[in-house]
């Protein structure tokens with residue numbers, strides 16, 4: 138890997154080297170302009186360069202370079218759109234990874250405010266916060282579920298940096314892992330696979346119903362499920378430039394998940410950002426044979442089911458005696474599109490006989506970027522556009538893999554989207570309560 142994308146390179150956090158690379162890439166993007174529509178970063182970048190008659194990217198100040206970085210929410214859509222990526226073109230340009238490097242460089246060089254660090258700590262320690270929040274669920278949901286703009290939400294914004302105007306996902310009464318460990322032992326019929334569920338903090342603490350649906354659909358199709366003790370994937374730290382905290386989490390998770398793979402299990406993940414991190418980012422930040430093993434054996438939850446269905450000698454049950462909607466509006470999350478695996482959740486839901494209407498529009502949340510107070514103003518119009526597209530599609534049911542994007546849809550439309558695995562569980566008639 139090059140200096141730019143290898144977090145272990147001695148110059149990775151060097152300010153002069155990083156800023157020179159920003160200048161090189163900003164100049165190339167200014168000449169290309171293909172990505173103008175994805176996010177505010179590119180229009181901001183083009184405006185700064187166009188202010189100069191000679192359109193010299195080298196004339197951007199560090200503050201202007203930083204403005205572009207701050208507006209990137211790591212959706213990765215520019216990477217999948219870019220013809221100049223490493224391995225395919227001599228420019229070797231990976232815009233989202235350069236933004237990660239720039240964030241890490243600024244943090245390492247003392248260019249991040251104390252408030253920013255506090256917000257990252259609060260949002261990054263999802264396991265600690267999740268455990269306390271589930272244990273005190275009534276109080277937590279009263280505070281976090283208080284009306285957007287209310288006094289209590291303003292106090293949370295002031296102290297923790299979490300936007301007072303965004304709808305936040307509620308916490309559950311029971312953790313997914315508690316349900317999993319207490320449920321009666323299940324013997325699957327004809328065995329078609331065996332997996333370890335990496336539940337993700339969103340499913341573990343906030344929406345365990347997704348995990349229950351996953352386990353029931355998998356077991357219904359002869360796939361044995363185990364659970365890992367591995368914690369949050371670390372995405373909130375990674376996306377805020379806290380490389381040390383991310384790497385610590387990543388090293389522990391890689392060791393635990395590699396042990397599961399050695400037992401003969403694949404790893405399945407019901408949230409797109411987290412499966413992306415396990416597949417791609419652990420390779421960069423941890424590396425080595427264990428990270429490679431984890432990457433090769435990690436699957437998005439629907440991706441794994443469709444692999445079973447398409448593999449010779451195995452198939453999914455295609456009888457759906459339960460609730461099958463006529464039409465489903467399906468939101469495709471950016472971090473699933475960035476995995477280049479095709480639209481497996483759509484294909485899975487199609488098996489039920491429902492007609493799928495696709496909505497491909499970023500939610501503007503991406504990890505937790507859109508929930509930070511300073512980003513709400515930029516993020517909300519992106520979520521609004523998504524809400525309008527969901528309403529225009531007018532499906533009988535709204536579905537989406539990402540619980541945070543689904544919350545943004547709820548915020549804008551009042552609909553409560555289901556995860557595709559919940560749609561399929563209902564179509565099988567499985568009890569997921």
Ligand code: SF4
Nearest residue numbers: 176209210212213215
């Ligand atoms: S990753 Fe997404 S938000 Fe970041 S620069 Fe690329 S398109 Fe914009």
Ligand code: SF4
Nearest residue numbers: 166169170171172219
């Ligand atoms: S990221 Fe690639 S495709 Fe997008 S503007 Fe830059 S050079 Fe063009």
